[in-house]
């Protein structure tokens with residue numbers, strides 16, 4: 108496995124991903140054995156590069172990087188995305204899919220082993236991402252969501268549909284990413300997931316207090 112300073116060779120790619128979160132994505136991609144690796148919401152490629160670096164250290168699975176690239180200011184982010192992944196030396200590992208999550212899901216028939224969801228943060232949109240992609244995830248595959256502490260949409264979605272679900276084991280929070288393994292869970296699994304949710308809610312309260 109590469110050392111931390113070797114992995115994060117392009118800290119100048121803009122984005123909101125913390126190094127700790129990037130290292131998590133690297134590890135999850137490296138450990139992904141079955142199925143495709145999918146990212147919803149790539150923006151300028153920061154998280155995509157971490158996923159690609161991790162996958163390269165593992166099975167070398169390509170990353171389907173799904174984003175309509177319309178840009179927050181109406182200016183396309185596609186060129187900057189492509190330049191950044193090429194500069195990071197992982198262009199060949201990434202399949203840019205210039206579509207919304209919904210459009211991409213329609214033509215996607217392969218099973219998914221890892222999915223990182225960081226697209227629209229509106230509750231109904233994250234829920235749609237969940238509903239579209241959960242059935243495509245293999246048993247034992249991992250679903251990860253960004254911004255699950257401070258942003259209401261992803262925060263509520265994972266609290267309702269991941270931490271309390273009967274279909275996930277080992278729900279964890281690293282910085283702002285909640286991730287979990289898809290698997291029918293047992294009563295002790297559910298207790299552990301509920302304890303993790305309790306701890307997460309304490310962190311949410313602390314964030315709200317800070318204002």
Ligand SMILES: C[S@@+](CC[C@H](N)C(=O)[O-])C[C@H]1O[C@@H](n2cnc3c(N)ncnc32)[C@H](O)[C@@H]1O
Pocket residue numbers: 121122123124147148149150151152153154155173174175176177178184206207208209225226227232
């Ligand atoms: C927070 S940014 C992603 C940041 C990126 N993951 C990173 O670490 O730098 C959100 C991205 O989601 C994209 N997006 C918004 N709605 C989407 C949708 N329905 N499907 C796919 N991507 C979407 C936006 O175009 C934007 O580039």
